Amino acid sequence: MPETHRIESEVAGTPVNAYLVEGERELVAIDATLTVSGGRAVRERIEAIGKPLAALLLTHAHPDHYGGAVEVVVGSEASVVATPGVDAAIRRDDETKEAILRPMFGDEWPRERTFPTQLIEPGAEFAFGDIELTVRDLGPGESPHDSIWLLGDDQSTVFCGDQGYNRMHCYLADGHWENWLAHLDALVTDLPADVTLLPGHGDGAGRELLDWQRGYIECFVGAVRAGAWSDHERAKQEVVDAMASYLEADDLRFLMELSVEPVAAQLGLLEPSRS
Numbered sequence: 683m684p685e686t687h688r689i690e691s692e693v694a695g696t697p698v699n700a701y702l703v704e705g706e707r708e709l710v711a712i713d714a715t716l717t718v719s720g721g722r723a724v725r726e727r728i729e730a731i732g733k734p735l736a737a738l739l740l741t742h743a744h745p746d747h748y749g750g751a752v753e754v755v756v757g758s759e760a761s762v763v764a765t766p767g768v769d770a771a772i773r774r775d776d777e778t779k780e781a782i783l784r785p786m787f788g789d790e791w792p793r794e795r796t797f798p799t800q801l802i803e804p805g806a807e808f809a810f811g812d813i814e815l816t817v818r819d820l821g822p823g824e825s826p827h828d829s830i831w832l833l834g835d836d837q838s839t840v841f842c843g844d845q846g847y848n849r850m851h852c853y854l855a856d857g858h859w860e861n862w863l864a865h866l867d868a869l870v871t872d873l874p875a876d877v878t879l880l881p882g883h884g885d886g887a888g889r890e891l892l893d894w895q896r897g898y899i900e901c902f903v904g905a906v907r908a909g910a911w912s913d914h915e916r917a918k919q920e921v922v923d924a925m926a927s928y929l930e931a932d933d934l935r936f937l938m939e940l941s942v943e944p945v946a947a948q949l950g951l952l953e954p955s956r957s
């Protein structure tokens with residue numbers, strides 16, 4: 683049974699995971715973290731293990747998971763693999779992400795990004811020696827396009843991307859939370875009872891991770907709906923306060939804060955600016 687390694691990058695206060703699956707002869711990486719340093723840390727772990735990287739698989743279309751790809755695959759012949767939907771969303775949004783992330787992260791946001799080089803159809807199985815993975819394409823959810831990767835025949839280890847953050851604040855600004863909730867329902871039903879979920883942020887967990895995620899999304903959207911949006915700043919602060927008491931940890935709080943106004947706008951709560 684292939685072994686799984688987690689590499690957590692905490693560059694610039696942004697904890698995010700990449701994983702390596704170690705087979706008999708080669709390695710497969712899942713996600714690449716956000717930054718140059720994070721991607722290099724994955725590369726260093728690959729070198730320490732001492733087996734070639736066969737492929738880098740991407741779970742979803744957010745830059746904190748593909749940004750470091752250029753550093754992960756440098757010097758290797760690894761293909762970068764994603765479903766067509768994930769690939770299209772990454773390419774479409776990369777320029778917008780550059781404009782947002784360059785001022786936040788400077789040179790830690792790679793100057794040159796690597797995009798998928800191999801597309802895999804939804805549901806397809808993928809084998810590298812004794813490493814077998816199946817992709818489940820989800821469509822819009824946490825990001826504009828999500829997928830998850832299931833390891834082995836019994837699929838009891840799942841690289842679930844950001845379907846479930848493990849007790850960290852979450853990003854909802856893309857506005858597809860209703861789809862996200864539907865994915866959570868489907869995954870709770872479909873995944874084995876003893877599944878190990880290896881998320882994009884935080885520690886691995888069982889299926890309860892998906893229940894926690896549902897609770898967070900419902901609390902967040904409820905707090906936005908409850909805000910008195912005639913006063914933007916006050917309403918925003920109320921949501922931030924509500925979520926800070928829902929989850930005491932500060933991890934990724936900036937992602938939650940970035941999500942308040944987009945979700946309020948999507949719910950039709952923001953009046954046109956009077957300034």
Ligand SMILES: [Zn+2]
Pocket residue numbers: 698744746747844882883
């Ligand atoms: Zn993420």
